[in-house]
Amino acid sequence: MAKNIHDIAKAAGVSITTVSKVINNRPHVSPKTRARVQQVIRDEQFIPNHTARGLVQGKSKTIGMFLTTGLTHPFFSRVVVGLEKALKETGYDLLYLVQFDMGSDYSIVQHCLSRNVDGVLIFGFQSHDLNFEEMLQSGIPTIFIDMDFTGPRAGYITSENIDSIKTAVRYLHQLQHQRIAFINGHLDSYVGKQRFEGYRLAMQELELPYDPGYISIGDFSKESGYAAMKEFLKLSNGPTSVICCSDMIALGVLEAAAEAGLSVPDDLSVIGFDGIEMSKHTQPALTTIQQDFLTLGEQAIRSLNEMIHSPNLPPPSIIVPTNLVIRDSCAVCPL
Amino acid sequence: MAKNIHDIAKAAGVSITTVSKVINNRPHVSPKTRARVQQVIRDEQFIPNHTARGLVQGKSKTIGMFLTTGLTHPFFSRVVVGLEKALKETGYDLLYLVQFDMGSDYSIVQHCLSRNVDGVLIFGFQSHDLNFEEMLQSGIPTIFIDMDFTGPRAGYITSENIDSIKTAVRYLHQLQHQRIAFINGHLDSYVGKQRFEGYRLAMQELELPYDPGYISIGDFSKESGYAAMKEFLKLSNGPTSVICCSDMIALGVLEAAAEAGLSVPDDLSVIGFDGIEMSKHTQPALTTIQQDFLTLGEQAIRSLNEMIHSPNLPPPSIIVPTNLVIRDSCAVCPL
DNA sequence: ATTTGTATAGAAAACGTTTTCCGATATTCA
């Protein structure tokens, strides 16, 4: 059953060297011999053993993937569709490396070297727990998604964050809102910092009052959105609109508003971030900043592929544009 | 940087054999020597090369995964959380094998052998395109999720399908519904067949009229649910309740009903299947058959792990119970 | 006819481990 290169060589009446040359489309094999070997390979359904090949070449045709937040990453499942597409194009399989403990002294670099991965994808927003310095210096081609680490062989890709929030603020401003609240995700996350910066800058540019009471720090979850909105509702002079750093936060806001008897969008305008499937089906349908998850995933793998094949290319820093999808959760300010 | 077993041996003043024994906790090493070697391993942050180990052992500490439907699998992202948990427990990494074309003559068995995976997970409902016969006979431990293939080294795991639908039918019957429609997923899928069987049996047991006009074959998508409901609405004597084979189908039904001016649950009762996050947030909140995705994923990996370590164990056929979650989309029949 | 050059093909080393086997040393027992 399990054929190897020796069996093929014997069956074709040549040496294993010659078979190897045929497999890898190398010269120095006569057309006649090549054809014969190819026929045998086809007949026997022979596929060379990746493991052995990987051992001698130090390559594995595999991209390793770490998720800093586990699979609870809010839109992992969307990005991964893009990954899949680009993986097919570029010929890699994807190794999801779960055998590491965040925060332990276990070295993710060692794990990558041990697995011989050709490149690494690191995903998420929990930057503090892992020893990325070591990764950056390892020389293993690396792409970070939603973290802005760079190094001689490490780049990153993320959605447009600052301008996205600016656009959202401007949109609300056009609707005559002045009291615009902002519910962030984790403040120590890269995207959290960026989005907050976008909010700050836009408020400044439009000369809107910057009120610390209108700013809440959540954790991307629905619960944190709900809690934040409850706090806003206690204010005597509460916000008339809320920009949320995730659709899940927005969902919590919607729920808190409904409980308080506020109508969205008539009494309160709400903008989400992400554009997950659910945002179409909320009541009312959520106006949100749509991330282009497919492109995010595709570009991550394509960039990695380029970095692997062109060691001298500087690693990319890619910002993927977003799109403000206007649905039914925003209206002209009632005041 | 990239240490190997020779470096460790040299540093510890022993042979590579001894280092290997220490790494693998084998006997015939004195406590003193063992301690010294362990110290060096720790100091150098040495991790043995998986690839080399895999080559000699024919193992890889890796579970291969094929998705017959790609990542558009409706609840892949949920199951995968359970996978992750059990993978950590059992010590495997997960290799997502994308380098195969469904329907081509490319052999997934060869791919698995080539990658040296210790076990394989096959996911989804498109059974017709792949050559599973070969897989079943390969002797590679295999678990199918949502397909009922079995073999000497292949088992499967799926949610309770027949009884789940029976429970749903009985529930509607208790609410005095007689005209109960059923919107299936792909009929050629295992779960589709099973769920339809559940519907048929329950209708029979309760002596409810079995009307072919009340049965629609969709594809698990929202669009197919929408289309099916549109058809039901054309009937002079339409159903008063609908059981859907997925929450997405139910979402389409809800939309079609709303467009037709029907109130759910007052005019029409709707039951979904899956219990995806979104089902909590529909209008009205959807009564649905909740699958236990976490257990599905966990058990899949644990079973695989057992099969790998106990070659004589008969492969399991596991049915994971579901739970009818009653929310706001069903009411007593208005007639 | 001798040299030079050019395909073609194969032998052997290498990749980093595990595993089998054997030798050496220490321990036990008569």
Add this chain to the structure above:
DNA sequence: TGAATATCGGAAAACGTTTTCTATACAAAT
């Protein structure tokens, strides 16, 4: 004290490839 027996440690083969290097055969050029 000598033999039998554990225990420990290492040499070498093996896993299935790629890669480098060498050998052969034959054609072309002198």
